[in-house]
Amino acid sequence: GMPVVAVVGRPNVGKSALVNRIIGRREAVVQDIPGVTRDRVSYPAEWNERRFSLMDTGGWEPDAKGLDQSVAVQAEVAIDTADVILFVVDSRVGPTATDERVVSLLRQSGVPVVVVANKVDDQRQEPEIASLWSLGLGEPWPVSALHGRGVADLLDHVLTLL
Ligand code: GDP
Ligand code: MG
Numbered sequence: 001g002m003p004v005v006a007v008v009g010r011p012n013v014g015k016s017a018l019v020n021r022i023i024g025r026r027e028a029v030v031q032d033i034p035g036v037t038r039d040r041v042s043y044p045a046e047w048n049e050r051r052f053s054l055m056d057t058g059g060w061e062p063d064a065k066g067l068d069q070s071v072a073v074q075a076e077v078a079i080d081t082a083d084v085i086l087f088v089v090d091s092r093v094g095p096t097a098t099d100e101r102v103v104s105l106l107r108q109s110g111v112p113v114v115v116v117a118n119k120v121d122d123q124r125q126e127p128e129i130a131s132l133w134s135l136g137l138g139e140p141w142p143v144s145a146l147h148g149r150g151v152a153d154l155l156d157h158v159l160t161l162l
Contacts, residue, residue, distance in 0.1 A: 006078035009088035
């Protein structure tokens with residue numbers, strides 16, 4: 001079947017906004033309030049004539065079991081399913097303890113992971129993302145899902161991993 005690219009990260013980092021930007025539609029639910037659950041999480045996507053399935057793991061966002069567990073479940077689903085994982089971090093917040101926990105799962109998985117530093121709406125914010133190298137997952141890619149900034153470069157890179 002089609003290669004799968006999964007989008008993983010804490011609530012509110014902009015996973016759904018990034019999915020919408022990549023698929024060119026507004027199907028994934030973008031919300032200020034975390035915790036939106038939907039039944040549909042995979043979308044057909046295409047970049048430079050390469051087709052792939054884009055999975056928004058936001059469907060596993062927090063429930064009674066708590067944030068750490070729900071993000072860990074997202075990561076496990078992505079690890080089992082995906083050919084490439086986009087690990088989205090809010091560049092304005094930086095890596096949190098929840099992020100660190102997911103990162104160790106991702107690093108052990110052997111699945112290629114791309115660190116996406118979202119909400120870099122302005123070039124002046126780019127130096128701030130250097131702290132994301134500390135995650136040990138390689139180069140952080142600055143994007144603004146909201147404005148589209150950096151998304152083309154990100155997708156060019158993702159295709160090299162598919
Ligand atoms: P998710 O919970 O990870 O799926 O996050 P959402 O896509 O629902 O976005 C959460 C919030 O962050 C919403 O208010 C979005 O408008 C906002 N957001 C998402 N991407 C960006 C971005 O690139 N820049 C800014 N400034 N806000 C963003
Ligand atoms: Mg979402």
